[in-house]
Amino acid sequence: MSLISHFECSRCQTVVPPSSEAPTVCPKCAGTLYVRYDLSAAKGIEARDRIGTTVQDRQWSGMWRYRDVLPTVEPVTLGEGWTPMLPSRRYANVFLKEEGANPTGTFKARGLAMAISMLRSYGIKKVAVPSAGNAGGAVAAYAAAAGIEAHIFMPKDVPLANQVECVAYGAHMTLVDGLISDCARIVGERKASEGWFDLSTLKEPFRVEGKKTMGYELVEQLGWEYPDAVFYPTGGGVGLIGMWKAFEEMEELGWVTGKRPKMIAVQAAGCAPVAKAYDEGADVSVMFQNAATFASGLRVPKPYGDYIILDDVRKSGGTVVARTDEELLVSLRDWAEHEGILLSPEGAASTAAYDHLIGTGFLKPSDRVVLFNTGSGNKYTDVLAQALGLTNGD
Template sequence: VSRARELGVREVALPTAGNAGGAWACYGAAAGMTVHVAMPNDAPEINATECRAFGADLTMVDGLISDAGRLISEGVAEHGWFDASTLKEPYRIEGKKTLGLEIAEQLGWRLPDAIIYPTGGGVGVIGIWRALLQLRDIGWIGGDLPRLIVVQSTGCAPIVRAFDRGLERAEFWEGAETFAAGLRVPGPLGDELTLRAIRDTGGTAIAVDDDTIAGAMSLLARTAGVLAAPEGAATLAAAAALRERGDLGEGDRVVLINTGSGLKYPDAVRRAVAGGG
């Protein structure tokens, strides 16, 4: 948003299945910009409420984020809005890159063995990978990069399927369904770079089911005092599964990234409480 404002952009547009719409609406309001957001009807209600509270032009779509994306593309073509969709501009990856920089800095430049990230469109993983590559290029870190591990829901796992099949691109996931709204991205635009990041770092991709994610939400809340979003809790579920199958060792240093608050997912929290006690 800051860069768009520097460039004189007055109207931006993007589709969202989760928190991105609220974030853009918030910063757009602060920057005096009009933000056009398209969101699936069954996205968490608070995400839509947030967008409206910040004055965004919100359109609810009967479908998935891919359908919302098509609507935004039509608006961009017709009205000339700045397209802030995934990988339609370079600045979001630069922002996501700070994830990798902060991990390195906060761990005293001693990198972890693995980083597990919940993946929808793929921008987060790509940003972390870019940060680590640049840190290595300037000599601030050395040795092997952390293994980048992608976790998705079994109800929508196009990246995992492509990785398992040795493909360079992900095929569209039909019938996508998961209560982790940010993971319900059936046609991730960052698929090719995400798969490259996984393979370049010797990482892997894994899918976990919604019941297991709900259990991980409950475990995090009860043992760590963290009310994680289902997307973030999926990383803990993935870590447990990877440890069990031997992909993570007992002494491995692993960073799990939680991308949101469970407070935005009251139905998911109720599910976690009911099934994860």
């Protein structure tokens, strides 16, 4: 694993040296901090080809195979990462990255495995997090594995599976009559008096490090070649931000060549702050009013890292797409019936967005693309049953 050389602010580029205290945000502008390493020992094809060959790789498996580009820490692992890259049965150049195969059934396991591992190493005893649902379940699981007390704040209408997870893992769960932004306000108001470490999206640097492993994985699984485009359901956007960081690191290391993929940030039309900002040419989003979508993970009315998402998308030559809940449901059923994959509503946003961009000509059928299904549809059975008009009994 790699020693952290420093932290760098994503907004003002302030350099923050490592210390014995767990880092949060930039002390000057409150921007998100990136972890920076001395990567000299991992440079070159030989170092790349050692991945997956050691005893430690076989012991830890999953995303920890990339330990040469991750912080030095003893992992709190439940087997996260190295999820399947499934070729579509209908579209020759389409691959689905199935993040539902992670522990707790979503991509959130990656970021929280890394964050909880690091926080345990810093001696943190209590964490709190606002969540749209799946992050809460992952925090509860990894905190339980690490012996850390977890406080989860979620909207009261999150899928039932998320609530069950939090209770079963022994977390302190609070259901809030509001959105994730309301949950974040409560955490912010109480964290100092309660002694909680705030594990909110992009308010500490290590969830990005876990999520960036998706970028390393998809490139390795495609033969160390970039795809033409990556579709990513974007609520908080940590995965998109992390993958773009991974691509920068891989190029510095000499692990990949060629043109980086177009990054396609996908939102639900009922909560599309980043899409609106992108269309208006803005550098940041504004609070999206009356946010409503059955894709609960996309119901983030103003992402903390909106400025990074917009910058990364524009640098890549990508775009931001918003599709309606009706379109998401149609695409979800299409992939279930014809591919045998039960997407999460957020994953269906990726597949619906792909159809849309093929239709507009932004992409061609010959373009090789990766669509992210960020969670198993089985975690949304109550939500999907309602959308499909199913009821118990009668």
